[in-house]
Amino acid sequence: MDKEKWEPKIAAFVCNWCTYTGADLAGTSRIKYPSNTKLIRVMCSGSVDPVFILKAFERGADGVLVSGCHPNDCHYNAGNFHARRRWDFFHKLLDFIGIEKERLQFSWISASEGKKFADVISKITKDIKSLGPFKAYKQMNSEFTVNFPEYNESSNSINKELQ
Amino acid sequence: MNYGYFPGCSQTSSAKEYDLSLRKVFEKLGFGLEELCDWSCCGATSAHATNHKLSNALALRNIVLAGKQGIKNMVAPCAACYNRLITSQHEISMHPERKNETEELLSEKIPADVKVINVLELFFKIGLAKISENRKRDLNGIKAACYYGCLLVRPMNINNFDDAEQPTSMEMIAEAAGATTIDWNYKLECCGAAHSIVRKDIVLNLSKKIIDDAVLNGANVIITACPMCHTNLDMRQRAMKRKYPEHLMIPVLYITELVGLAMGMNVKDLGIDLHYVNFNYDEYIAEKLIA
Amino acid sequence: MKIGVFICHCGENISRTVDCPKVAEVCRNFPGVEYSTNYKYMCSDPGQKLIKDAVLENKLDAIVVGSCSPHMHERTFRNAAISAGINPFLVEIANLREQCSWVHDDVEEATQKAIELVRMALEKVKRDKPLTKIKVNVTKRILVIGGGIAGIQAALDVANAGYEVILVEKEPSIGGHMSQLSETFPTLDCSQCILTPRMVEVYQHPKIKLFTYSEVVKVEGFIGNFKATIKKKARHIIDDRCSGCGLCMENCPIKKKAYNSFEENLAFRPAIYTPFPQAVPNIPVIDETICTHYKNGKCGMCVKVCDREAIDFDQEDTMFVADIGAIIVATGFKLYNIEKKSSGSIYKGYGEYGYGKYRDVIDGLQFERIASASGPTSGEIKRPSDGKVPKKIVFIQCVGSRDESKGISYCSKICCMYTAKHAMLYKHKVHDGEAYVFYMDIRAGGKMYEEFVRRAIEEDNVKYIRGRVSRIYEEKGKYIVKGEDTIAGMPVVVDADMVVLASAMIPHDNAPLLARTIGIPYDKYGFYNEAHPKLRPVESTTSGVFLAGACQSPRDIPDTVSMASAAASKAIILFSSDQLEREPVVAKVNEDICQGCFYCKKVCPFGAIEVKDIKDINGIVFKEVAYINQGVCKGCGTCTATCLSKSIELAGFNNEEIFAQIAAL
Incomplete structure (x- = not known):
């Protein structure tokens, strides 16, 4: 792929109540941000399994964002606290195995923070762009992990269609 | 353990006895006070009223020196020095740009780990039990009004070691030394401070109110931990007497002097004889030694 | 599976930056897509008819709508799906407006993103499972905690609507702070004069069961089906014998040992007392801490003067459990000391x-x-x-x-x-x-x-x-x-x-304790949090628990009364149907692979997870697994991420669905 034209692919796991609504507000307020990030809506940031993040990297994401409600603002009282604890640990783990820390970012974005949402997206896009494409996982994956034929199939077929 | 010591200008002049008693008391308690080499003005009063940048630079210069000397805890016995030093430290911790500015002025990095403490904090750091253990003399006859003044336990939220509006730490020290303390109303009121030089009339009035309230509430000695307060309360009493003939003279002691007395030191050792208002030793202290 | 894709232009809102016909065209070729079209206003009546007709005509199993945010029109399209005979949970929305056309300028870029967003939705909808709304029974009885003006008003409103009320007050009398007030602003009318009739009304109401000198110690269950354990502290008076004559109080020799907290410690009270003369119920309590009888077994003056033999020194605290369907918390405030x-x-x-x-x-x-x-x-x-x-x-x-x-x-x-x-x-x-x-x-x-x-x-x-x-x-x-x-x-x-x-x-010192007992959030001071500061001010985030009065934030009497009535009407709405319907987005355990570690139980913010015994045919327990109470579960999914064996799945957001979305990024 041409280096100059390369655009990163970023997955964002966002909670339904705060960040997703915040993203909607960014839209309603017509605040522009780069189009590299696509949102995957979950009910609560507490339900974001580290496996999701690994999966995203495995499926070719160059960066992952996880975002939920501000502490004490959680629709489910405490989900984001569990998320925070889990992220903190998982982040260190990723760092340990050699994945750049900036590839995985966390934030609190409330339903009223459309501007902040746009800023966070712009920042992560910029960060990931400066880091370049994420190849390490793909290499590791080809060496160590077992492929999931079902997902490979579907994504391959999709990739083919897109090309 | 050794503590750093920032004397400040008063300790070498009008408050010599404070310096003297502080050194003696801590020597006897087994703690060294290491004087800051080449210390300079803390930046209080005139500097911080006229040039803010200068007052910060002056204060922080001393912090830089302390850092170089390897001092972690530095006692500043003068309440004004203490207040100036911690306020400057707080200011640069809150405003990095002012920190950069001051560091540029000083051409030095300002260390972040120098903790400035006042004398009351120092007594608490070594432990009040230490004072009671070393008591040699019964101070039962002393009814102390502990006077904090405006600077010693402030500003609120920067200085957190005692309540800014209702402090009790000095009382605890005085009681550990065996004195009785009284509850009174003027322990934080203004003594007139630096107006002592230019507006004696104001200082006379303000200080008189403080002394009167202490007397009204049954005190026979006022205890302070600030050279400025001491000057105003002690030195101005003669003028008070001239202006209000019914004025009752009451001795004003530094907290270190009180602790020194409890530890069996003499009036002369502690420099109490340098005060304007006589501390009539026999009147207050029955020569009863504690074994 | 046959899927239909419907791309909405939203007038020009989407089509200005997203090439909608192209998106529909590209999507038509994705695997599984049977039908794909675009239309100016998908949410309009003709738009919905278009969806319905397409479903029937092409025998579609699921639909993806590329339109505005699901927070706007998900319900609209789900209803359209229902009318076309599709399960509403086989509808996915790709958010092409708020998260695509409105935030990007470049047509090519936005169109590409739109295609990808639709593709993600497609992959998800393929794995969606039909879900049905969950139904739970409702116990039509309410627990009101706190007998101040808020609790009184709420209890009366619910009772007058014909439902049973259990009113619990920790003091010996209801009335709360309002009964202490002299006159009320801005009319300067006497507080007790307007309050006392209400207190009596509560006492005499056939639908209200009043428990004074009692506390709620435990709450279990979920909306419509709570079980509350209430501790009735020993008054040392047999309620139904006491006539409220007051002779015992007059004759009690202990006059000056305890301050009267009703008089804000400005007066004393005897060891046997009612807080104030108009107390409801007018039954005294004995303060064990100062009563001579509990010190040395003597005195007994009150026993002598009580000709109805209502005094019982040996009475003990009693507990009872009540089945209730909703809770109104109205515990009020105290003053900053x-x-x-x-x-x-x-x-x-x-x-x-x-x-x-x-x-x-x-x-x-x-x-x-x-x-x-x-x-x-x-x-x-x-x-x-x-x-x-x-x-x-x-x-x-x-x-x-x-x-x-x-x-x-x-x-x-x-x-x-x-x-x-x-x-x-x-x-x-x-x-x-x-x-x-x-x-x-x-x-x-x-x-x-x-x-x-x-x-x-x-x-x-x-x-x-x-x-x-x-x-x-x-x-x-x-x-x-x-x-x-x-x-x-x-x-x-x-x-x-x-x-x-x-x-x-x-708030009261024990407000956080009560909040934890009931399972409602509170702020750093201990005030209870409402579900939404603007639009749901009287509900807590726990369904079936409503808030009234100063326990939520400082407020005056008119505000308290209106909040209490609002909370009461929320409860009445809940009681107006025999069964509750709720969204089926709840977690479910695969009992075959659950290891019984119960980490999920620890993280669940709502206490929805219980231990379930799996028995063999002889009735012997051979395995413990997690069981999720569907009435309590709110569907946050924290348990799913915590589960080590991945045996918990959140309906509508299960791992397979999320993985499919990730794969389609």
Whole structure:
């Protein structure tokens, strides 16, 4: 792929109540941000399994964002606290195995923070762009992990269609 | 353990006895006070009223020196020095740009780990039990009004070691030394401070109110931990007497002097004889030694 | 599976930056897509008809709509799906407006993203499972916690709608703080005169079961099906024998050992007492801590005078469990204690005001008792210390409130008004007296409130000084109040005979404990959190638990009463159907692979996870697994991420669905 034209692919796991609504507000307020990030809506940031993040990297994401409600603002009282604890640990783990820390970012974005949402997206896009494409996982994956034929199939077929 | 010591200008002049008693008391308690080499003005009063940048630079210069000397805890016995030093430290911790500015002025990095403490904090750091253990003399006859003044336990939220509006730490020290303390109303009121030089009339009035309230509430000695307060309360009493003939003279002691007395030191050792208002030793202290 | 894709233009909102026909065209070729189209307004009636017709015509199994945010029209399209005979949970929305067309400028870029968003939705919908709404039964009985004006109002409203009410009050009588007040602002009508009839109505209402001197100790279950355990503390009086004659109280020899908390410690009470003469129920309690009988087994004066043999020294606390369908929490407030505090508390106290040290420095509720005709001074304004009539009185507002250095940043809302009332009452009773009020701002928002304050200033000549008080001390029997007049820009000293502090409203000390018992969130002060500050102000985030009154934030009587009625009507709405329907987005355990580690149980914020025994055919338990109570589960999915064996799945957001979305990124 041409280096100059390369655009990163970023997955964002966002909670339904705060960040997703915040993203909607960014839209309603017509605040522009780069189009590299696509949102995957979950009910609560507490339900974001580290496996999701690994999966995203495995499926070719160059960066992952996880975002939920501000502490004490959680629709489910405490989900984001569990998320925070889990992220903190998982982040260190990723760092340990050699994945750049900036590839995985966390934030609190409330339903009223459309501007902040746009800023966070712009920042992560910029960060990931400066880091370049994420190849390490793909290499590791080809060496160590077992492929999931079902997902490979579907994504391959999709990739083919897109090309 | 050794503590750093920032004397400040008063300790070498009008408050010599404070310096003297502080050194003696801590020597006897087994703690060294290491004087800051080449210390300079803390930046209080005139500097911080006229040039803010200068007052910060002056204060922080001393912090830089302390850092170089390897001092972690530095006692500043003068309440004004203490207040100036911690306020400057707080200011640069809150405003990095002012920190950069001051560091540029000083051409030095300002260390972040120098903790400035006042004398009351120092007594608490070594432990009040230490004072009671070393008591040699019964101070039962002393009814102390502990006077904090405006600077010693402030500003609120920067200085957190005692309540800014209702402090009790000095009382605890005085009681550990065996004195009785009284509850009174003027322990934080203004003594007139630096107006002592230019507006004696104001200082006379303000200080008189403080002394009167202490007397009204049954005190026979006022205890302070600030050279400025001491000057105003002690030195101005003669003028008070001239202006209000019914004025009752009451001795004003530094907290270190009180602790020194409890530890069996003499009036002369502690420099109490340098005060304007006589501390009539026999009147207050029955020569009863504690074994 | 046959999937239909419907791309909406939203007028021009989407089509301006997203090439909608192209998106529809590209999507038509994705695997599984049977039908793909685009239309100007998908949410309009013709748009919905278009979806319905396409479904029927092409025998579609699931649909993807590329339109605005699912928060806008998900329900619309789900309903369209239902009318076309598709399960509503086989509808996915790709958010092409808020998260694509509105935030990007470049048509090519936005179109590409739109295609990808639709593709993600497609992959998800392929794995979606049909879900049906969950139905739960409703027990039509309500528990009201707290018998102040909020609890009374809520209980009466629910009871008058025909449902049973259990009203629990921890004090011996209902009435709360309102029963302590002298007169109420802005009308100056007597508080007890308007409250007492309500209290009696509660007592006599056939639908209300009143438990005073009782506490809620445990709440289990979920909306419509709570089980509350209530502790009835021992009164040492047999309720149904007591006639409320009061002879026992008159004859109790212990007269001055305990302060009467109803009189805000300005008077004493005997060991056997009712808090005040109009108490409901009018049945006394015995204070074990001071009663002679519990010290040495003697006395028994009350037993001698009670000809109905109602006294029972051996009575013990009893517990009972009640089935209820909803809870209204109305526990109210207490006043900020302005004595100097220990360093551990977030409240710093006002040592400089000398409250607790000087007997004539009192708080607002104490002044209410002094001004009240039924109070310790029979309504005459007298100093607690020597009983003299104060000729100069200082009121200080915002003591605690709006003072972050003392631990509270909020406004207590009622103090401006009650201080004006206090000053007015004082001036009405002591005509030659002088009243000073130190204030920060006057906040008199409310019907006739501002006029009331003006009246105090203009007609009753109360002197308002804008500024804070720094110190109060006693000098020759006077209280020297040192403050600042910030308008005149100079210090003020008032030598007052009495000082009244309008201290802040704070939650009860055990408010967080009760919140944890019920399972509702609270803020850093201990006020209970509402589900939404604007649109759901009387609901807590726990379904079936409603809030009323000052336990949620400081408020005055009219606000409290309206909130209580609102909470009651929310409960009545809940009770209006026999069964509850709710969204099926809940977690479910695969019992075959659950390992029974119960980490999920620890993280569940709602206590929805229980231990379930799996038995073999002989009825012997061979495995414990997690079981999720579908009524309680709110579908956050924290358990799914915590589950080690991945045996929990959140319906509508299961791992397979998310993985598919990730794969389609």
